[in-house]
Amino acid sequence: MRDVAKAVGMSPMTVSRALRDDETVSASTRARVRSxxxxxxxxxxxxxxxxxxxxxxxxxxxxxxxxxxxFAETFRALSTGLSARGLQIxxxxxxxxxxxxxxxxxxxLARNPEALVLTGGHHTESTRAVLRDRKLPVxxxxxxxxxxxxxxxxxxxxxxxxxxxxxxxxxxxxxxxxVSASDGADMRGAVRRQGVIEAARSYGLPDVExxxxxxxxxxxxxxxxxxxxxxxxxARFDAxxxxxxxxxxxxxxxxxxxxxxxxxxxxxxxxxxFEVAQVSHPRITTVAVQAEQxxxxxxxxxAAALDDGMTAATIIDVGSQLVxxxxx
Amino acid sequence: MRDVAKAVGMSPMTVSRALRDDETVSASTRARVRSxxxxxxxxxxxxxxxxxxxxxxxxxxxxxxxxxxxFAETFRALSTGLSARGLQIxxxxxxxxxxxxxxxxxxxLARNPEALVLTGGHHTESTRAVLRDRKLPVxxxxxxxxxxxxxxxxxxxxxxxxxxxxxxxxxxxxxxxxVSASDGADMRGAVRRQGVIEAARSYGLPDVExxxxxxxxxxxxxxxxxxxxxxxxxARFDAxxxxxxxxxxxxxxxxxxxxxxxxxxxxxxxxxxFEVAQVSHPRITTVAVQAEQxxxxxxxxxAAALDDGMTAATIIDVGSQLVxxxxx
DNA sequence: TTGAAAGCGTTACCAC
DNA sequence: GTGGTAACGCTTTCAA
Numbered sequence: 001m002r003d004v005a006k007a008v009g010m011s012p013m014t015v016s017r018a019l020r021d022d023e024t025v026s027a028s029t030r031a032r033v034r035s036x037x038x039x040x041x042x043x044x045x046x047x048x049x050x051x052x053x054x055x056x057x058x059x060x061x062x063x064x065x066x067x068x069x070x071f072a073e074t075f076r077a078l079s080t081g082l083s084a085r086g087l088q089i090x091x092x093x094x095x096x097x098x099x100x101x102x103x104x105x106x107x108x109l110a111r112n113p114e115a116l117v118l119t120g121g122h123h124t125e126s127t128r129a130v131l132r133d134r135k136l137p138v139x140x141x142x143x144x145x146x147x148x149x150x151x152x153x154x155x156x157x158x159x160x161x162x163x164x165x166x167x168x169x170x171x172x173x174x175x176x177x178x179v180s181a182s183d184g185a186d187m188r189g190a191v192r193r194q195g196v197i198e199a200a201r202s203y204g205l206p207d208v209e210x211x212x213x214x215x216x217x218x219x220x221x222x223x224x225x226x227x228x229x230x231x232x233x234x235a236r237f238d239a240x241x242x243x244x245x246x247x248x249x250x251x252x253x254x255x256x257x258x259x260x261x262x263x264x265x266x267x268x269x270x271x272x273x274f275e276v277a278q279v280s281h282p283r284i285t286t287v288a289v290q291a292e293q294x295x296x297x298x299x300x301x302x303a304a305a306l307d308d309g310m311t312a313a314t315i316i317d318v319g320s321q322l323v324x325x326x327x328x
Numbered sequence: 329m330r331d332v333a334k335a336v337g338m339s340p341m342t343v344s345r346a347l348r349d350d351e352t353v354s355a356s357t358r359a360r361v362r363s364x365x366x367x368x369x370x371x372x373x374x375x376x377x378x379x380x381x382x383x384x385x386x387x388x389x390x391x392x393x394x395x396x397x398x399f400a401e402t403f404r405a406l407s408t409g410l411s412a413r414g415l416q417i418x419x420x421x422x423x424x425x426x427x428x429x430x431x432x433x434x435x436x437l438a439r440n441p442e443a444l445v446l447t448g449g450h451h452t453e454s455t456r457a458v459l460r461d462r463k464l465p466v467x468x469x470x471x472x473x474x475x476x477x478x479x480x481x482x483x484x485x486x487x488x489x490x491x492x493x494x495x496x497x498x499x500x501x502x503x504x505x506x507v508s509a510s511d512g513a514d515m516r517g518a519v520r521r522q523g524v525i526e527a528a529r530s531y532g533l534p535d536v537e538x539x540x541x542x543x544x545x546x547x548x549x550x551x552x553x554x555x556x557x558x559x560x561x562x563a564r565f566d567a568x569x570x571x572x573x574x575x576x577x578x579x580x581x582x583x584x585x586x587x588x589x590x591x592x593x594x595x596x597x598x599x600x601x602f603e604v605a606q607v608s609h610p611r612i613t614t615v616a617v618q619a620e621q622x623x624x625x626x627x628x629x630x631a632a633a634l635d636d637g638m639t640a641a642t643i644i645d646v647g648s649q650l651v652x653x654x655x656x
Numbered sequence: 657t658t659g660a661a662a663g664c665g666t667t668a669c670c671a672c
Numbered sequence: 673g674t675g676g677t678a679a680c681g682c683t684t685t686c687a688a
Binding site for chain 1: 664665666667668
């Protein structure tokens with residue numbers, strides 16, 4: 001910048017202003033500065049800018065996994081919404097583990113993001129402490145946490161499972177099994193399980209059997225494997241309630257391989273309204289969540305928080321809808 | 329850092345060294361510094377570090393889409409490999425469009441990344457020009473471009489399609505149709521199509537029919553829709569060669585809904601060895617690509633390029649393997 | 657093994 | 673409309 005200033009016979013300060021299109025610099029000066037900068041091959045140093053202004057232009061985002069159509073859609077929508085405001089996303093993937101989230105949050109905060117977006121409402125105590133100390137807009141999404149860290153854009157996983165159980169009861173099912181990851185890592189899965197157990201109890205159904213498809217994340221192959229291993233005795237249930245559509249699809253394929261008829265011998269339900277649920281034959285009964293809307297709303301909440309210094313916590317429930325398919 | 333120094337009664341310089349695990353700081357000092365830093369809720373400022381050292385610690389990466397199990401796997405592996413070296417990924421998604429890639433590359437370069445990783449070998453002329461001017465390690469992955477910009481870690485899409493056509497010919501299929509996105513955006517898809525056309529010609533098969541599933545990206549629903557619309561006259565082909573496994577699964581489900589038997593009435597093949605291909609009933613014949621290995625190799629090539637200032641372009645072909653399933 | 661000084665490139669603030 | 677000064681938080685370099 002000093003060199004450019006020398007070239008046009010002005011101070012670095014004026015060059016700085018000219019390059020940022022500051023109105024107080026005369027148009028002619030601005031033009032001269034810009035052309036001199038181009039001629040000299042000057043490249044603006046945004047690292048120095050971020051350092052000096054203490055504004056990184058980053059929003060840090062953690063997702064359990066990037067390979068998930070719903071999280072990917074939220075990411076896309078959020079990314080679009082933020083880029084309109086000149087903000088870039090710094091993405092981290094927790095692999096469904098709060099300890100990994102803690103580590104990631106540390107790394108991400110070191111980049112001085114202007115806000116932090118976390119997926120889910122379960123965090124380590126250390127993560128919570130770090131965020132309490134730091135005055136930084138925080139948004140939790142994809143959940144409605146009991147003790148939010150800041151803003152929230154999500155939905156009730158418990159309620160979503162109630163929709164499913166209600167639907168199964170209405171269609172005459174009573175002996176439910178819930179297929180999900182082993183206890184521990186996937187907290188949204190655990191909340192869904194609890195939701196199913198309680199809903200079943202409230203309808204007076206027998207205890208829900210828990211089928212463990214292995215450590216999180218569980219997907220198609222895990223659903224398929226656990227059902228194959230179980231064999232035809234899976235027919236002692238009359239509904240498999242799965243933690244997600246991929247798991248449900250895996251179960252469906254395995255059940256079909258066993259020669260059982262869905263939904264006659266067995267109902268199967270999923271979660272998330274993934275493409276596979278809409279396309280599979282039969283289509284899988286599922287719950288639609290507003291992945292794109294979550295991303296958009298998070299971007300809006302963030303905009304408000306950054307502009308107005310909005311501090312009152314916003315809680316947005318985007319809800320969820322049962323999508324009846326052909327597997328129930 | 330000054331505060332931490334004060335807390336342990338040492339100079340900021342020692343704290344700096346301690347936090348970076350500098351060997352010249354005694355182990356006990358290091359421990360004291362770290363615990364004081366934790367107690368004070370100190371967060372290291374890597375913006376300042378990037379500024380001072382003139383190294384951003386970023387590697388810019390573009391992917392066509394983040395919602396793709398293979399790209400996601402490459403991203404994961406790359407991310408892991410780089411974080412071992414203290415590098416973070418700055419991710420951009422091109423949505424399969426080179427113009428979007430051009431825009432993204434501009435935004436990413438402004439962050440001063442230490443290297444750039446692009447998916448695919450097709451770029452706008454403007455992108456190529458920008459990268460020529462800038463001395464920056466560039467790696468293209470998931471392709472073997474004719475005119476590489478720098479290093480390459482990929483495989484031949486043409487060769488992969490030859491495997492498929494060879495397999496179909498060996499199992500007695502002759503009337504092939506290729507299902508993919510409309511011309512234009514998805515260049516890897518276009519290369520695969522050309523590969524099928526040429527392979528079919530070399531085996532003396534009738535001309536391959538091109539089935540247009542709509543603008544890129546195409547997925548399950550697009551495969552399903554185009555086959556549903558076509559109806560039972562799809563049986564005039566004896567093999568549907570699909571641009572990807574999700575498209576193949578969509579076609580499979582639609583064909584099953586039409587009451588046709590796969591593979592008896594019709595063979596179906598996919599690409600990418602996605603989970604859905606391994607789990608679906610029947611399993612889909614596909615081509616496995618080394619998504620994880622691509623990510624690992626890119627990380628290694630990058631490490632070499634950044635350490636040794638390696639300039640000779642490395643070209644790594646990770647190959648691809650036919651995975652016969654039950655749909656052919 | 658530890659510390660002091662200087663400076664990375666930019667911009668906020670105030671002065672003219 | 674333009675310029676001077678200081679400072680952002682860290683690390684390089686040299687000295688003790």
